[in-house]
Amino acid sequence: MIVTIDGVAASGKSSVSSGVAQALGVPYVSSGLLYRAATLLGLEASLDLHAAPGLLALLGAHPVRLEPLAGGNRVWQGERELTDDLHSSRVDRGVSVVAALPEVREWVDAQLRALPEPFVAEGRDMGTNVFPHASHKFYLTASARIRAERRARERPEDVPAIEAALQRRDELDTVQSAPAPDALVIDTGPLDLQGVIDTILTRLH
Ligand SMILES: Nc1ncnc2c1ncn2[C@@H]1O[C@H](COP(=O)(O)OP(=O)(O)OP(=O)(O)O)[C@@H](O)[C@H]1O
Ligand SMILES: Nc1ccn([C@H]2C[C@H](O)[C@@H](COP(=O)(O)O)O2)c(=O)n1
Numbered sequence: 001m002i003v004t005i006d007g008v009a010a011s012g013k014s015s016v017s018s019g020v021a022q023a024l025g026v027p028y029v030s031s032g033l034l035y036r037a038a039t040l041l042g043l044e045a046s047l048d049l050h051a052a053p054g055l056l057a058l059l060g061a062h063p064v065r066l067e068p069l070a071g072g073n074r075v076w077q078g079e080r081e082l083t084d085d086l087h088s089s090r091v092d093r094g095v096s097v098v099a100a101l102p103e104v105r106e107w108v109d110a111q112l113r114a115l116p117e118p119f120v121a122e123g124r125d126m127g128t129n130v131f132p133h134a135s136h137k138f139y140l141t142a143s144a145r146i147r148a149e150r151r152a153r154e155r156p157e158d159v160p161a162i163e164a165a166l167q168r169r170d171e172l173d174t175v176q177s178a179p180a181p182d183a184l185v186i187d188t189g190p191l192d193l194q195g196v197i198d199t200i201l202t203r204l205h
Contacts, residue, residue: 001026001118002133003204004126007140008177009169010147012188012196016140017122018072019197024204027068029115031123031130032095034108036086037064037075039095049094052103059107066111068119089157092165096172105176124173127180138200139179142189144170 003024005017014030021028038055041064047054064082067074075082085091098104109130112121121130127137142150148163155162170177179185184203188196 001135002131003120003136003138003200004131004134004180004183005120005122005138005140005200006124006126006128006177006179006183007122008142008147009166009173010151011140011142012150012193013122013140014072015193016188016196016200017120019193020200020204021120022071023197023201024118024120026118026120028073028120028122029066029068029112030073031108031112031121031126033073033075033083033086034064034066034111035095035099035104036091037077037082038104038107039091039098040082040085041077042098043090043094049097050101052101055098055101056103056107066115068115089155089165092169096169099173099176124177127183128178129176132180136200136204137180137183138203139183139185140188140196141185142187146189 003020005013007013017028038059039049041058042049042055045058047058062077065076067076075086112130127134144163144167147166148159151162152159186196186199
């Protein structure tokens with residue numbers, strides 16, 4: 001069984017996927033972390049993030065591994081854990097560029113499709129491109145302002161600045177971020193986190 005949870009930036013994908021996965025007793029897979037890892041490593045190596053060959057050579061020479069767990073994902077490059085370095089504003093600024101590269105998307109998709117079922121997969125195109133035959137598909141939305149207010153509780157930045165950054169990322173990610181025609185679209189604005197999780201669990205039972 002594969003459950004896909006897609007949505008725009010900061011819509012709650014990771015938090016909701018973790019809650020659903022824990023309730024189901026299965027791992028959840030955060031596809032965005034692989035794009036973030038490629039971005040971080042490219043930045044650290046001072047590579048041109050627009051150029052796929054250098055990024056893929058780097059990823060091939062030092063493979064990145066996603067460890068999906070129900071409570072959260074951990075990302076490794078050899079013995080080095082990258083997880084805590086993947087949600088910086090610096091990575092946020094570069095990741096859409098990396099995620100726009102077809103070769104990098106193929107690299108991510110190959111890793112995701114190799115994972116053993118069952119799991120919950122979250123991202124932008126899990127229900128459309130990566131797992132079109134998933135048994136249950138969901139798509140999370142909320143206004144940019146609501147998403148920014150939620151993110152502001154995590155990061156010491158002001159809400160208008162976060163809102164503008166989220167809107168920029170929404171625009172940059174538009175191509176791969178459309179909901180699957182058979183996905184249930186959930187406006188999370190009126191719901192708290194547990195409310196979104198419960199909405200999904202109700203549909204799964
Ligand atoms: N329905 C909700 N009500 C209140 N807070 C929420 C809700 N959903 C998520 N949050 C909070 O909003 C913040 C962003 O959520 P989360 O990181 O899961 O989003 P995301 O879509 O995975 O983000 P990104 O696209 O950056 O990976 C977190 O602090 C999370 O706890
Ligand atoms: N399946 C996916 C997952 C993520 N991306 C892009 C879009 C984001 O800009 C970036 C990081 O994702 P996040 O951690 O914010 O969910 O990666 C994508 O194109 N496809």
